[in-house]
Amino acid sequence: xxxxxxxxxxxxxxxxxxxxxxxxxxxxxxxxxxxxxxxxxxxxxxxxxxxxxxxxxxxxxxxxxxxxxxxxxxxxxxxxxxxxxxxxxxxxxxxxxxxxxxxxxxxxxxxxxxxxxxxxxxxxxxxxxxxxxxxxxxxxxxxxxxxxxxxxxxxxxxxxxxxxxxxxxxxxxxxxxxxxxxxxxxxxxxxxxxxxxxxxxxxxxxxxxxxxxxxxxxxxxxxxxxxxxxxxxxxxxxxxxxxxxxxxxxxxxxxxxxxxxxxxxxxxxxxxxxxxxxxxxxxxxxxxxxxxxxxxxxxxxxxxxxxxxxxxxxxxxxxxxxxxxxxxxxxxxxxxxxxxxxxxxxxxxxxxxxxxxxxxxxxxxxxxxxxxxxxxxxxxxxxxxxxxxxxxxxxxxxxxxxxxxxxxxxxxxxxxxxxxxxxxxxxxxxxxxxxxxxxxxxxxxxxxxxxxxxxxxxxxxxxxxxxxxxxxxxxxxxxxxxxxxxxxxxxxxxxxxxxxxxxxxxxxxxxxxx
Amino acid sequence: xxxxxxxxxxxxxxxxxxxxxxxxxxxxxxxxxxxxxxxxxxxxxxxxxxxxxxxxxxxxxxxxxxxxxxxxxxxxxxxxxxxxxxxxxxxxxxxxxxxxxxxxxxxxxxxxxxxxxxxxxxxxxxxxxxxxxxxxxxxxxxxxxxxxxxxxxxxxxxxxxxxxxxxxxxxxxxxxxxxxxxxxxxxxxxxxxxxxxxxxxxxxxxxxxxxxxxxxxxxxxxxxxxxxxxxxxxxxxxxxxxxxxxxxxxxxxxxxxxxxxxxxxxxxxxxxxxxxxxxxxxxxxxxxxxxxxxxxxxxxxxxxxxxxxxxxxxxxxxxxxxxxxxxxxxxxxxxxxxxxxxxxxxxxxxxxxxxxxxxxxxxxxxxxxxxxxxxxxxxxxxxxxxxxxxxx
Numbered sequence: 001x002x003x004x005x006x007x008x009x010x011x012x013x014x015x016x017x018x019x020x021x022x023x024x025x026x027x028x029x030x031x032x033x034x035x036x037x038x039x040x041x042x043x044x045x046x047x048x049x050x051x052x053x054x055x056x057x058x059x060x061x062x063x064x065x066x067x068x069x070x071x072x073x074x075x076x077x078x079x080x081x082x083x084x085x086x087x088x089x090x091x092x093x094x095x096x097x098x099x100x101x102x103x104x105x106x107x108x109x110x111x112x113x114x115x116x117x118x119x120x121x122x123x124x125x126x127x128x129x130x131x132x133x134x135x136x137x138x139x140x141x142x143x144x145x146x147x148x149x150x151x152x153x154x155x156x157x158x159x160x161x162x163x164x165x166x167x168x169x170x171x172x173x174x175x176x177x178x179x180x181x182x183x184x185x186x187x188x189x190x191x192x193x194x195x196x197x198x199x200x201x202x203x204x205x206x207x208x209x210x211x212x213x214x215x216x217x218x219x220x221x222x223x224x225x226x227x228x229x230x231x232x233x234x235x236x237x238x239x240x241x242x243x244x245x246x247x248x249x250x251x252x253x254x255x256x257x258x259x260x261x262x263x264x265x266x267x268x269x270x271x272x273x274x275x276x277x278x279x280x281x282x283x284x285x286x287x288x289x290x291x292x293x294x295x296x297x298x299x300x301x302x303x304x305x306x307x308x309x310x311x312x313x314x315x316x317x318x319x320x321x322x323x324x325x326x327x328x329x330x331x332x333x334x335x336x337x338x339x340x341x342x343x344x345x346x347x348x349x350x351x352x353x354x355x356x357x358x359x360x361x362x363x364x365x366x367x368x369x370x371x372x373x374x375x376x377x378x379x380x381x382x383x384x385x386x387x388x389x390x391x392x393x394x395x396x397x398x399x400x401x402x403x404x405x406x407x408x409x410x411x412x413x414x415x416x417x418x419x420x421x422x423x424x425x426x427x428x429x430x431x432x433x434x435x436x437x438x439x440x441x442x443x444x445x446x447x448x449x450x451x452x453x454x455x456x457x458x459x460x461x462x463x464x465x466x467x468x469x470x471x472x473x474x475x476x477x478x479x480x481x482x483x484x485x486x487x488x489x490x491x492x493x494x495x496x497x498x499x500x501x502x503x504x505x506x507x508x509x510x511x512x513x514x
Numbered sequence: 515x516x517x518x519x520x521x522x523x524x525x526x527x528x529x530x531x532x533x534x535x536x537x538x539x540x541x542x543x544x545x546x547x548x549x550x551x552x553x554x555x556x557x558x559x560x561x562x563x564x565x566x567x568x569x570x571x572x573x574x575x576x577x578x579x580x581x582x583x584x585x586x587x588x589x590x591x592x593x594x595x596x597x598x599x600x601x602x603x604x605x606x607x608x609x610x611x612x613x614x615x616x617x618x619x620x621x622x623x624x625x626x627x628x629x630x631x632x633x634x635x636x637x638x639x640x641x642x643x644x645x646x647x648x649x650x651x652x653x654x655x656x657x658x659x660x661x662x663x664x665x666x667x668x669x670x671x672x673x674x675x676x677x678x679x680x681x682x683x684x685x686x687x688x689x690x691x692x693x694x695x696x697x698x699x700x701x702x703x704x705x706x707x708x709x710x711x712x713x714x715x716x717x718x719x720x721x722x723x724x725x726x727x728x729x730x731x732x733x734x735x736x737x738x739x740x741x742x743x744x745x746x747x748x749x750x751x752x753x754x755x756x757x758x759x760x761x762x763x764x765x766x767x768x769x770x771x772x773x774x775x776x777x778x779x780x781x782x783x784x785x786x787x788x789x790x791x792x793x794x795x796x797x798x799x800x801x802x803x804x805x806x807x808x809x810x811x812x813x814x815x816x817x818x819x820x821x822x823x824x825x826x827x828x829x830x831x832x833x834x835x836x837x838x839x840x841x842x843x844x845x846x847x848x849x850x851x852x853x854x855x856x857x858x859x860x861x862x863x864x865x866x867x868x869x870x871x872x873x874x875x876x877x878x879x880x881x882x883x884x885x886x887x888x889x890x891x892x893x894x895x896x897x898x899x900x901x902x903x904x905x906x
Binding site for chain 2: 336337357360365369373379383
């Protein structure tokens with residue numbers, strides 16, 4: 001195992017005005033699983049783009065040594081030729097094509113006459129699916145499969161290219177715990193049985209700790225250190241220390257718990273699937289939140305968490321919604337998003353790029369977008385006041401941007417999230433529903449987000465956090481509701497909550513489901 | 515954040531928006547040289563305004579449609595059918611000219627509401643809705659006109675597009691009234707620029723350095739007054755220019771300063787995010803399409819007045835000129851980006867090119883090829899810029 005399959009030596013990559021990577025060193029042994037950790041914007045993705053030939057030979061300095069030879073990749077096919085395959089965070093499958101078609105896309109199995117030989121294609125696809133442990137018919141369209149299985153198809157696709165070094169960029173970010181576990185298991189099998197080396201980029205430190213042989217830490221475009229992974233508990237702290245460059249003694253800032261009267265109560269909330277008639281997505285949900293309280297909603301993916309939140313937030317999801325919503329003890333009828341906002345609700349979405357922000361517009365207009373009514377008189381917007389407001393939030397929320405005129409798409413994930421939070425705080429919401437508020441955000445910025453949440457409840461707001469990261473809920477909430485298969489299965493004060501207890505409730509099935 | 519912006523920042527940071535103005539100046543200069551100065555003669559400048567006014571009116575509405583992420587292919591046919599309705603009333607039934615104008619505008623409202631209904635509330639893509647509209651309203655034009663042309667319009671109707679405000683204050687060889695109007699406009703511009711700057715400073719925003727600010731004002735004043743002089747020494751102030759100026763100012767304000775305008779940009783930029791921010795997406799889309807119908811009917815009146823007739827084939831291909839104007843003017847194909855002033859300058863670039871090539875006697879075939887290339891290059895420039903900005 002002592003032989004290097006890959007060495008990246010003194011890689012330096014400069015963009016106009018910014019040095020994204022400087023003298024980065026990465027060496028990967030043949031047959032290991034190598035973790036790469038770093039905050040967002042540390043340069044992990046850039047490094048992988050250099051390796052896979054997205055940034056072509058000559059646009060960077062330093063050497064890529066693969067199999068003992070210096071490589072000059074001019075395109076992605078060049079690197080794939082050598083057996084280096086990268087699987088990106090956003091899956092690159094074509095939804096309406098079949099599993100087999102996706103696997104051999106761009107690499108089609110042709111017969112003598114130049115036409116695609118479907119028998120060979122489907123047969124080989126089956127063999128590849130077998131290797132990744134997926135029992136699916138190769139002619140199934142990909143969109144009929146879940147994200148977890150799609151991720152496995154990506155790996156099968158990589159295997160079809162005779163991969164030797166597999167690079168996975170945040171492979172489990174969108175997966176639930178079961179699927180993640182399966183994927184990690186598969187990487188181990190591929191390593192042990194087929195000798196495939198993997199590089200895994202991840203924010204999930206427990207996964208890195210579980211599966212990787214060695215880990216390299218990157219911070220601000222520099223290699224900080226590479227070390228052997230041990231199974232002792234301190235290893236995660238070591239990674240965090242390396243990533244943020246300081247000790248984070250407490251990952252969750254503490255706060256004083258001053259809980260007031262009830263602000264919102266939801267009774268008998270039912271939501272049906274928007275396109276599949278008769279399929280109930282949220283069933284008889286009852287919950288409440290009080291002033292100054294942080295309430296968690298724990299549930300695995302597909303449990304109906306986001307559906308519950310969005311249906312409450314101006315009926316943005318689902319149909320045949322029934323149930324009652326009380327604000328300060330009085331029943332309110334929320335018909336659309338603008339009335340939800342007027343009643344003091346806010347919803348920061350799980351996927352801020354797709355649903356939360358106008359990425360091509362600037363910070364200022366994103367912050368004001370949910371509360372233009374506060375900035376306008378008879379339909380006319382006071383542009384100067386708007387800038388002033390945005391500047392205030394830039395300061396108070398510590399949004400790292402040179403000016404509020406900066407396009408939001410250019411900010412890092414953490415700063416984008418601060419823009420989303422600013423937007424809802426400015427809308428004067430009393431109840432803020434935060435859906436996965438720290439997804440895809442690095443450790444340092446997470447801490448800041450938690451601090452902001454503490455400030456919100458200290459100011460008398462009520463906060464509902466939806467999260468699949470149980471430690472996060474345990475670290476921030478006062479009370480946690482668990483959601484399983486669309487039903488609220490439990491309500492646990494944080495003092496009594498443990499990960500095991502929550503997980504049991506989150507997976508509690510109703511007696512025999514059809 | 516008080517500070518001043520340097521000349522370099524002014525250009526590099528806003529290359530995308532300032533690029534179009536530079537291109538415009540270059541093209542005007544180029545044709546002035548190629549035509550030996552004819553293209554800048556008072557008569558030709560006047561003609562240019564008259565000849566392309568209706569495309570510019572369409573471009574104002576079209577840019578909003580495009581910003582919202584839609585497209586309108588029907589405007590050419592709407593120009594035809596509104597002109598036809600007005601002609602039937604005024605010419606065939608001898609009604610007063612203003613009845614024709616009101617009827618045309620009313621048709622515009624109905625057509626806009628019709629298309630807005632399908633796009634916004636039923637959810638048919640605008641491309642399909644307006645493609646259908648393009649066929650339907652062309653058919654209705656033929657029906658209303660009974661397949662023949664109607665002409666001539668009475669004098670007051672013609673004056674909407676072909677008339678001038680001239681001699682109101684006298685002047686020898688030049689129209690004093692025109693100059694006074696333009697001078698007032700420049701003064702108004704100075705005043706509003708000054709006020710904007712004052713409030714920007716009060717709200718602690720960066721402003722351009724004072725000498726640069728003055729230079730900007732002087733440059734604008736010089737260009738505008740030169741233009742005024744050209745008009746004044748020809749036939750005076752064209753009525754259609756007044757209509758156009760009012761529309762440009764009004765819609766620039768609507769797009770940049772109103773909640774409605776903001777919502778249009780928000781929808782085009784990220785539909786889902788706009789919806790979840792409380793934007794009433796359906797009503798905004800309806801409003802955008804309705805507005806396009808109304809502006810198309812204004813263009814219909816202007817065009818029929820200018821050509822002094824309503825013809826079955828009127829307005830053919832206008833939609834493409836209007837769409838091209840928007841894209842040359844920096845609107846993004848994917849929506850969310852664009853400006854009224856950009857679309858106007860884009861339209862003027864097309865106008866100056868067509869007009870210049872006509873003066874040079876370039877055949878129609880070559881003109882078409884050149885216009886197509888300019889459109890392609892303008893969008894390519896835009897795409898290149900975006901890629902450069904997003905390189906990281």
